[in-house]
Amino acid sequence: MKTANEIANIVSREIEKLDWSLQPLGLYEPIAYVLSMGGKRLRPMLTLMACNLYTEQIEPAIAPALGIEVFHNFTLLHDDIMDRANIRRGKPTVHKKWNDNTAILSGDVMQIASYQLIAKTPQEHLKAILDVFSSTAREICEGQQYDVDFEQRNEVNADDYLEMIRLKTAVLLGCALKTGAIIGGADEHDATNLYNFGIHIGLAFQLKDDLLDVYGKEETFGKKIGGDILCNKKTYLLIHALELAKGQDKLDIQSFLKKNYPDPQEKITLVTAMYNKLKVKKICEDKMMFYYNKAIANLDNIRVDSSKKQSLRNLAEKLLYRND
Amino acid sequence: MKTANEIANIVSREIEKLDWSLQPLGLYEPIAYVLSMGGKRLRPMLTLMACNLYTEQIEPAIAPALGIEVFHNFTLLHDDIMDRANIRRGKPTVHKKWNDNTAILSGDVMQIASYQLIAKTPQEHLKAILDVFSSTAREICEGQQYDVDFEQRNEVNADDYLEMIRLKTAVLLGCALKTGAIIGGADEHDATNLYNFGIHIGLAFQLKDDLLDVYGKEETFGKKIGGDILCNKKTYLLIHALELAKGQDKLDIQSFLKKNYPDPQEKITLVTAMYNKLKVKKICEDKMMFYYNKAIANLDNIRVDSSKKQSLRNLAEKLLYRND
Secondary structure, eight states: OOOHHHHHHHHHHHHHHSOOOOSSHHHHHHHHHHHHTOOOOHHHHHHHHHHHTTOSOOHHHHHHHHHHHHHHHHHHHHHHHHTTOOEETTEEOHHHHSOHHHHHHHHHHHHHHHHHHHTTSOHHHHHHHHHHHHHHHHHHHHHHHHHHHHHHOSOOOHHHHHHHHIIIIIHHHHHHHHHHHHHHTOOHHHHHHHHHHHHHHHHHHHHHHHHHHHHSOHHHHSSOTTHHHHTTOOOHHHHHHHHHOOHHHHHHHHHHHHSOOSSHHHHHHHHHHHHHHHTHHHHHHHHHHHHHHHHHHHHHHSSSOGGGGHHHHHHHHHHHSOOO | OOOHHHHHHHHHHHHHHSOOOOSSHHHHHHHHHHHHTOOOOHHHHHHHHHHHTTOSOOHHHHHHHHHHHHHHHHHHHHHHHHTTOOEETTEEOHHHHSOHHHHHHHHHHHHHHHHHHHTTSOHHHHHHHHHHHHHHHHHHHHHHHHHHHHHHOSOOOHHHHHHHHIIIIIHHHHHHHHHHHHHHTOOHHHHHHHHHHHHHHHHHHHHHHHHHHHHSOHHHHSSOTTHHHHTTOOOHHHHHHHHHOOHHHHHHHHHHHHSOOSSHHHHHHHHHHHHHHHTHHHHHHHHHHHHHHHHHHHHHHSOSOGGGGHHHHHHHHHHHSOOO
16 A cells, blocks of 8 residues: 555656647646646545555546646636635736736636546546536536625524535545545445545645634645635635624724725734634634535545544644645 | 438527526526527537438437537637627627626636536447547637637738638537448548548638628627627638738728727728729639538548448538528
């Protein structure tokens, strides 16, 4: 069985092998750029690790694993246009470095390229993998639409938010794991438990992201701390703060959201102080642990040797205690 | 064997059956809107007609035929954002009626939905159909990128232009026909000839479009006459006019392109008069007939009863003599 490090090396090597030096340059250079930016490569790692639970022959899962990573990077590319985000992983986003049209069209090609990689799935599993991939891909778009809708809506409750992040973030982790499991030869029971393990670590992962945006360190987080606060993003923290605040606190937080601060740091400091006063950090951490424990229960349910599951367990833990 | 009318009815019935009444509405309503706008439904008709050359059982080709039509409409949706086109088939485009973000994201879902329909191809042909579909889809994006690039380039020759329209328009007709042929049970020889038939009618079709933009009638064309002229689009007519014009004509046409006309009709009239003087209409018509004849030769090569090929022959002729 391969270590997480070995799996990570396979993933980076295989991503580098993808050839984007194609014509027209205006279409393919942005794709090479996006994929060279790095990132955790979490999704293809999950696919290969899930496959490796059942077989030493993980080669057939490599192309679909890459397809999932290319698809993930495509969604980031298009999301960055919609969110008018200028920086991703410390570098200018494609629509900023090139322009919107380039980002739209290069993203479209990435989506096709991801299907070309998925299509390399061994024949006997092709239809099943295609179906889980496509329905997941649609859910991710639905999640993005809810995210956009929430910007305009006054009332977003915690359940709405959790459903949105399930769609936008968690289902692709589930899909990555299930894909590896199916190709590795897992039965329905295990494939479903691995899918749910992915859903639950995905939800925990996003809640951790919400926490890092406020309580993380800029050097390791790669994005500006307080970005969510500055754009009034309805995170798990803000939704609960709005629910819990009473009296003057309620008036204060509403004014923080409406007021235009010449110094953005002032707004971040005020909102963070309010989060601390209302103890929403703990609510978010508790929910994160709730999903983490569910994920571990899913992993326990899987019918393979406990020793084999150790790397997935370690990975889940690392995601939870990460600083970036 | 089914008549073209029967095939057209099957296509519209099946497109209407696609269910887009899904949540979130902001994502799915634009898709229903785009697909309800109509259009010739040429591509799915070609798939079913090609299949019907080999078998009466065209049912297995229906889902992939619809996938190709959904994909085609997705490309129109994203192209309209990039071209800032406000009207399509006489109605406001999605990014105009909603906004850019909606058009991007709904388009992304349409692309996924097209793969979901393609994935319904019978198992024994699934990999082959997926491969031709994906490589075609990429070529279409490449064609769109060349089209965008040509806007910025000073020198675009006729061959560059023909390659661009082959990618942007013709390959999807080829793919539609080949898809139907493979599912119907055609051998490699026939599938290739049907693909090339599609390429050649596609090229003829686009040259006809260039002609209609200048010499068509607005009521039937559905778009404003002279649209290409107003945006200096490097069509087959303009490329040849720029090549052929000498002396004062050359200076005149260059000034028509640069000058800002308060009355757009004036520019259309001047450029059209120059096209007439330089006889580029005939050059374009000749090239169109050249491809039409190649298409007919491809059709002749196909090893099925001549009588069965009559509807494809009629369709090709209709495209050539159409007014819209």
